[in-house]
Amino acid sequence: MSESHPQPYDDIPGTIVFDAERSRQGYWLNQFCMSLMKDENRQEFRADEPKYLDKWPMNEAQRQAILKRDWNGMLREGGNIYFTAKIAATDALSFQHIAALMSGTTQPEYAAMMLAGGRSVEGNRSKTEKK
Amino acid sequence: MARITAGVGSSHVPAIGAALDLGKTAEPYWKRVFDGFEFSKKWIAEEKPDVVILVFNDHATAFSLELIPTFAIGAAAEFKPADEGWGPRPVPVVKGHPELASHIIQSVILDEFDLTIVNKMDVDHGLTVPMSLMFGQPEAWPCPVIPLAVNVVQYPPPTGNRCYNLGKAIRKAVESFDKDLKVMIFGTGGMSHQLQGPRAGLINSEFDNAFLDGLVQDPESLAKIPHLDYMREAGSEGIELVMWLIMRGALDDEVEQLHRFYTVPASNTAVGHIILKNKAA
Numbered sequence: 001m002s003e004s005h006p007q008p009y010d011d012i013p014g015t016i017v018f019d020a021e022r023s024r025q026g027y028w029l030n031q032f033c034m035s036l037m038k039d040e041n042r043q044e045f046r047a048d049e050p051k052y053l054d055k056w057p058m059n060e061a062q063r064q065a066i067l068k069r070d071w072n073g074m075l076r077e078g079g080n081i082y083f084t085a086k087i088a089a090t091d092a093l094s095f096q097h098i099a100a101l102m103s104g105t106t107q108p109e110y111a112a113m114m115l116a117g118g119r120s121v122e123g124n125r126s127k128t129e130k131k
Numbered sequence: 132m133a134r135i136t137a138g139v140g141s142s143h144v145p146a147i148g149a150a151l152d153l154g155k156t157a158e159p160y161w162k163r164v165f166d167g168f169e170f171s172k173k174w175i176a177e178e179k180p181d182v183v184i185l186v187f188n189d190h191a192t193a194f195s196l197e198l199i200p201t202f203a204i205g206a207a208a209e210f211k212p213a214d215e216g217w218g219p220r221p222v223p224v225v226k227g228h229p230e231l232a233s234h235i236i237q238s239v240i241l242d243e244f245d246l247t248i249v250n251k252m253d254v255d256h257g258l259t260v261p262m263s264l265m266f267g268q269p270e271a272w273p274c275p276v277i278p279l280a281v282n283v284v285q286y287p288p289p290t291g292n293r294c295y296n297l298g299k300a301i302r303k304a305v306e307s308f309d310k311d312l313k314v315m316i317f318g319t320g321g322m323s324h325q326l327q328g329p330r331a332g333l334i335n336s337e338f339d340n341a342f343l344d345g346l347v348q349d350p351e352s353l354a355k356i357p358h359l360d361y362m363r364e365a366g367s368e369g370i371e372l373v374m375w376l377i378m379r380g381a382l383d384d385e386v387e388q389l390h391r392f393y394t395v396p397a398s399n400t401a402v403g404h405i406i407l408k409n410k411a412a
Contacts, residue, residue, distance in 0.1 A: 008359055009286075009358075009359055009362055009363075012330070012362055012363055012367075013329070013330060014328045014329030014330030014331075015325065015327070015328050015330050015362065015367050016327065016328055017286050017362065017367060018284065018285055018286055019285070019286040019287070020285065020286075023196060023285050027196055030191075030195070030196050031195060031196060031197075033191075034191060034195040034196075036216065037192075037214065037215070037216050042216075072328060072329065075327055075328060080191070080284060080285070081326045081327040081368075082190045082191040082284055082326075083191050083196075085326075086191070086216055089215075089216040089217060090216070095145075095146075095326070095398065095399065096398060096399065099326060099331040099332060099399055100331075102327060102328055102329060102331050103328070103329050103330070103331045103332060104329060110331075110332060113332055114332055114334075114395075114396040114398070114399060115396065117334060117336070117395055117396075118323075118332050118333060118334025118395055118396055118401070119325075119330065119331070119332040119333045119334065120333075120334075121333060121334075121335040121338070121363075121364060124330055124333060125363050125364070126363070
C-alpha cells in the first residue's frame with residue numbers, strides 16, 4: 001500500500017501490512033493506543049478525547065480517524081491492529097465488533113460468517129483475482 | 132543430560148482464555164474447542180515435563196513500538212501475567228528456569244542466533260492461553276517455562292527457515308545442558324486468521340491442514356514458505372505460524388504424531404493443535 005516503496009504484498013486485497021514504513025508513519029498513533037493500557041489514561045481519554053490526543057504529535061488525519069473511530073482509516077494512517085484494538089477495549093467493544101466494522105458488516109453477520117467457516121480465500125488472494 | 136522429548140503446536144486466541152476465565156467452557160461453541168485438548172491435558176499430566184520452552188508472540192503488551200526484538204528469550208525467575216487492558220488473566224505467575232535459559236542463550240548466540248535477553252517481561256495471552264489449554268486451571272503451573280517471544284507484529288517476522296534453524300540450535304543447546312531434564316517445546320499462534328481491514332475473518336482450512344501434514348512429514352518444505360504466501364493464503368496474522376517451525380526444528384527429523392485437532396472458529400481464528408513426539412524419546 002505504500003506510495004513511495006511498492007511491495008509485493010500491496011497486491012493482497014483488503015489488507016494493510018504493518019511494515020517498517022507504516023510503523024514509522026504510525027509511531028505516535030500506536031504509542032497513544034499503548035497508553036490506553038492504563039486505566040487512569042483510559043479515563044482521561046474518555047473525559048476529553050481531543051484534549052488527550054493533544055499529548056501526542058499526530059497529524060490531523062490520524063486524529064480524525066481516532067475521533068471518528070474509523071478503524072480502517074487508522075490502519076491507513078499507520079495504525080497496527082494490536083494497538084488500535086486497545087481503543088476498542090476502551091470503548092468496551094468486542095474485537096469481533098471492530099472486525100465486522102472493518103469488513104463492512106455487522107457483528108452478528110460477521111459472527112455468522114465465522115461460524116460458517118470464515119471468509120473464503122477464493123477470490124481474496126490477489127487484487128487481480130478479486131471480483 | 133537434558134533432552135527435548137516432544138513438541139506441541141497450539142493456537143493462542145485470547146477469547147479462549149476469556150472463555151476459560153469466565154467459566155464458559157461448557158457452552159457448545161467453546162466446548163468444541165476445549166474438547167480438542169482433553170487428550171493433551173491427560174497426556175501432559177502423565178508425561179510431566181521438567182521445563183517447557185514456550186515460543187509465542189507478544190501482542191503490543193510487553194513490547195510497544197519502542198522496542199521490537201525479533202527473538203527475545205526470558206531468563207527471569209518469574210513472569211507475571213500481563214494486564215492487557217482489562218486486568219491480568221487470573222492464572223498463576225509463570226516461573227522461569229534462569230539456569231537453562233542462560234545456558235540456551237550462551238549456546239545459541241555462539242551458534243550465531245543473536246537473541247535479545249529479557250530479564251523483566253509480563254506475558255500476555257500469547258503465552259498464558261496455551262498454558263491453560265495444556266495444563267488446565269491449576270493453583271500453580273506444574274513446571275517452569277522459558278518464554279521465547281518472536282516479533283510477528285511489525286513486518287517482517289523472521290523467516291520460516293530462520294525459525295526452523297533456531298529450533299535446531301535450541302535443541303543442540305538443551306542437549307548440552309548437564310542436568311537430567313525432560314524438556315518440551317511449544318510453538319503457538321495461528322492458524323489462518325486475519326484481524327484487520329476489509330479482508331478480516333479470512334480462514335483457509337486447506338492451507339492449515341496442509342501445514343499440519345507438513346509439520347509431521349516434511350518440515351523442510353514448510354520452512355521454505357515465503358512470508359507473502361502466509362499472508363495471501365492464511366491471512367495477515369496467519370504469518371504467526373512461523374513460530375511453530377521453531378518447535379518443529381527442535382525435534383527429530385522423524386516424529387510421531389500423538390494427537391491432532393483442528394476447528395473453525397474461535398472468535399476470528401482457526402484453531403489448530405498438534406502433539407509431536409520424538410521417536411527415540
